[in-house]
Amino acid sequence: MAEFSRISGVPTATIKFYLREGLLEPGHRTAPNQATYDESHLRRLRLVRALREVGGLRIETIRRVLESVDGAEHPWNVVGRVCDAIGETHRRERQAGPEARRAARDVDAFLAANGLPKRAESSSRAQLIDALASIRGALGTDFPAEMLGWYSDAVRDLAQNEVAASGEIGFRAHFGTGGPDLEPGARDEMAAMLEGIVYGTVLFEPVLLAFRRLWHERFAEDRVAEPDDRVRGLSRSARR
Amino acid sequence: MAEFSRISGVPTATIKFYLREGLLEPGHRTAPNQATYDESHLRRLRLVRALREVGGLRIETIRRVLESVDGAEHPWNVVGRVCDAIGETHRRERQAGPEARRAARDVDAFLAANGLPKRAESSSRAQLIDALASIRGALGTDFPAEMLGWYSDAVRDLAQNEVAASGEIGFRAHFGTGGPDLEPGARDEMAAMLEGIVYGTVLFEPVLLAFRRLWHERFAEDRVAEPDDRVRGLSRSARR
Numbered sequence: 001m002a003e004f005s006r007i008s009g010v011p012t013a014t015i016k017f018y019l020r021e022g023l024l025e026p027g028h029r030t031a032p033n034q035a036t037y038d039e040s041h042l043r044r045l046r047l048v049r050a051l052r053e054v055g056g057l058r059i060e061t062i063r064r065v066l067e068s069v070d071g072a073e074h075p076w077n078v079v080g081r082v083c084d085a086i087g088e089t090h091r092r093e094r095q096a097g098p099e100a101r102r103a104a105r106d107v108d109a110f111l112a113a114n115g116l117p118k119r120a121e122s123s124s125r126a127q128l129i130d131a132l133a134s135i136r137g138a139l140g141t142d143f144p145a146e147m148l149g150w151y152s153d154a155v156r157d158l159a160q161n162e163v164a165a166s167g168e169i170g171f172r173a174h175f176g177t178g179g180p181d182l183e184p185g186a187r188d189e190m191a192a193m194l195e196g197i198v199y200g201t202v203l204f205e206p207v208l209l210a211f212r213r214l215w216h217e218r219f220a221e222d223r224v225a226e227p228d229d230r231v232r233g234l235s236r237s238a239r240r
Numbered sequence: 241m242a243e244f245s246r247i248s249g250v251p252t253a254t255i256k257f258y259l260r261e262g263l264l265e266p267g268h269r270t271a272p273n274q275a276t277y278d279e280s281h282l283r284r285l286r287l288v289r290a291l292r293e294v295g296g297l298r299i300e301t302i303r304r305v306l307e308s309v310d311g312a313e314h315p316w317n318v319v320g321r322v323c324d325a326i327g328e329t330h331r332r333e334r335q336a337g338p339e340a341r342r343a344a345r346d347v348d349a350f351l352a353a354n355g356l357p358k359r360a361e362s363s364s365r366a367q368l369i370d371a372l373a374s375i376r377g378a379l380g381t382d383f384p385a386e387m388l389g390w391y392s393d394a395v396r397d398l399a400q401n402e403v404a405a406s407g408e409i410g411f412r413a414h415f416g417t418g419g420p421d422l423e424p425g426a427r428d429e430m431a432a433m434l435e436g437i438v439y440g441t442v443l444f445e446p447v448l449l450a451f452r453r454l455w456h457e458r459f460a461e462d463r464v465a466e467p468d469d470r471v472r473g474l475s476r477s478a479r480r
Contacts, residue, residue, distance in 0.1 A: 083453040124450040154398040159455030210364040215399030
């Protein structure tokens with residue numbers, strides 16, 4: 001246990017907590033007060049720590065993500081379920097009423113038109129519906145669903161590159177930085193891809209949001225560079 | 241108060257709570273138990289409710305955002321400060337140590353190379369530094385800072401379009417859906433742009449993240465469409 005903690009860089013108290021919560025399999029017991037931990041323990045520990053400390057996910061959500069990663073379901077279902085578990089963390093209060101039903105129809109039409117998954121139980125779909133209803137509540141009920149295209153288009157190519165890279169990311173998370181020259185042994189390749197998606201989603205969400213805010217600041221700076229121009233520019237834009 | 245609640249669609253208990261917290265100016269008192277609320281109250285109420293219910297911001301953070309919106313600072317500073325207040329909500333545990341210092345150097349070099357703001361107190365910059373250090377902790381210390389370019393490029397054009405539209409958004413939030421044919425009166429145009437940025441950031445963050453997860457699911461589905469191909473494809477990719 002002490003060596004496991006040293007190699008992984010995770011405090012023993014944290015490891016014991018994960019064991020107690022069932023997020024980590026017990027080591028192979030070799031003596032009454034000794035157990036050995038192998039590569040698969042190390043890999044799982046890294047994943048749990050990333051989900052907890054980087055993603056800020058609740059223990060219950062981590063448990064569900066791990067169940068999906070370990071499950072023997074069809075890969076497509078598993079990717080969806082992993083995305084659901086991560087998405088639930090971000091979900092706001094569920095909306096109801098006629099505006100929510102209209103938002104649901106508009107979101108489903110948008111997803112269908114763009115070839116995106118529209119499983120009824122998808123947490124990402126629910127999040128889009130809630131967001132569209134909130135946006136219309138704040139900005140006006142005539143806010144067109146087509147505007148969602150700005151946001152979908154912005155991340156489409158990024159997501160494609162990320163999925164293409166996710167096997168590699170999962171592999172690296174699995175075997176550390178040694179790279180593919182390490183003997184892969186009996187690794188589960190599907191699990192490696194799913195771990196790549198989990199890492200990619202959780203670790204890079206703050207990166208995406210931070211860059212969007214920085215570009216807002218940068219372009220707002222351009223726009224208000226000259227106080228007089230600014231007021232004229234805004235007047236024109238607001239009256240357009 | 242009852243009519244203010246009816247027009248805004250916000251329960252009186254919530255309005256009273258905002259008044260008590262100083263997030264909303266008291267109405268103009270016309271009798272001991274009567275006060276009138278005007279357009280500026282309605283606009284502020286909409287903004288506070290969006291920050292609270294959509295953005296999930298803490299009262300203290302909302303107070304800081306409003307102070308920035310109302311402050312008489314140079315516009316550029318205000319946009320930065322509003323972005324900071326929103327960004328703080330998303331900040332994870334602050335990292336320390338040599339890896340964090342290396343991440344800070346790499347992030348600052350990246351921001352400078354891309355013409356992005358690198359104010360020392362920027363919460364977006366702090367978030368990028370934390371994220372890069374976490375990513376390297378999980379995926380390997382050789383993870384190159386240039387990979388941040390994927391994420392910056394994905395949202396650059398989006399942010400530019402959003403800032404260009406933010407005067408319009410602020411205007412609509414201000415005057416409802418009536419559009420520019422309403423007499424704008426004595427509105428504060430800078431505040432309208434800032435409100436637009438606040439709305440745009442808070443309301444559309446869940447949209448951006450939900451679409452990224454949906455595209456992940458969609459492209460992972462492509463990739464694993466054939467179980468046999470899947471395993472071969474992953475083997476190739478993992479061994480590359």
